[in-house]
Amino acid sequence: MLHAVEVKPDVYWVGGVDWNERNFHGYTTDRGSTYNAYLIMDEHPTLVDTCKSEFADELIERVREVVDPARIEYIVANHVEQDHSGALPAVCALAPNARVVASAPYGVSGLTAHYGDRSYLPVKTGDTLCIGKRTLAFTQTVMVHWPDNMVTYSDADRILFSNDAFGQHFASSKHFDDEVGLPEVLAQAKKYYANIVMPYSRHVERALDALSGLDVDMIAPSHGVIWRSHVDEIVRTYGRWSSLAPDDFAIVVYDSMWHTTEAMARQILEAFIECGVPARLFDLKANHISDIMTEALTAKYVAVGSPTLNNGMLPTVAAFLCYLKGLSPKGGWEGRVGIPFGSYGWGPNGPEEVAAALEGCGFDLALGTLAHQWTEDEEHLAQLHETVKAGVRA
């Protein structure tokens, strides 16, 4: 088994590795994940976060390699969600004198709802906790991505225990950003941001501002690898993602029964490419919505196509648009163009429903709804091509 790992003097990674996790509440995790917990050995031994309940034994075994769990005096619960707090009852049972530190009011109320009243120690932004040589400082990062989220900073170690922020679903026997392929880790961090954090981008901007004064040389998130060599890069990258500034890039997402909407999708793709706009095509039968969302994070153009089925859009397209709506930034998609399209037999309800959904997400439907009756011929496909080119060049 993987042993506890000393990430800085007297600070140990003691988390769990979920090699086989492939679907995290509807988000595909093709590299598995980790639930990171950190043990700080000071005068008052402190555990930062726990893990999913299924990994409690793994975590406790790693803690035992460093210290008898009964000696733990504080458990900092940065976030209520069960992947970080599920092992709390098991750890508390072995550490009966430990005080559980949680953000007020939502961390305390959330933990109480899940695990009962455990005399939580409530903290707010600016509060500190002396654990010996070290002082831990807490910053609430409200709605990144739940109301209770907070991060914990250890001044003596210059470590930010960032919980979900800067995390990646990435299982590895290595623990640091410089020990694994950076492009893969950044890709997983982008997928995490797009699928978990994106709707709260304004809150991320505020959190980055609040944390900008800290002297950080290690970011220890609760999922994936620890940032020690690329701290500036991931903070800068979060700044870029949270700004929601789009790249000149297009995604074309569709489903189709008899290939007409598919032919339209391919024509739209070609038009972008001819305009010099990099573009990607996603058939919803072959691509998972969480992978498409990763690309939506930075795409200026989001074209979505559905034929009409039973007076509406296809269920696959509806599922994608429902997911997109939930993850759309609360203030809408400033500067982003939505392009609804699709084929129909006798009523254009399919493409029209797509248009209404894209508008509801906050896209600008600058090109209108590109609906076509029955099958496409060469002439109409050429017209569609020109319409998209004209829209992109306008």
Ligand SMILES: Cc1cc2nc3c(=O)[nH]c(=O)nc-3n(C[C@H](O)[C@H](O)[C@H](O)COP(=O)(O)O)c2cc1C
């Ligand atoms: C089961 C089924 C139900 C359909 N229901 C409708 C409908 O309610 N209204 C309509 O206008 N067309 C309806 N159509 C026709 C399709 O919208 C039409 O064939 C369209 O060109 C299919 O586009 P596609 O090739 O992208 O699948 C239906 C087709 C099928 C197979």
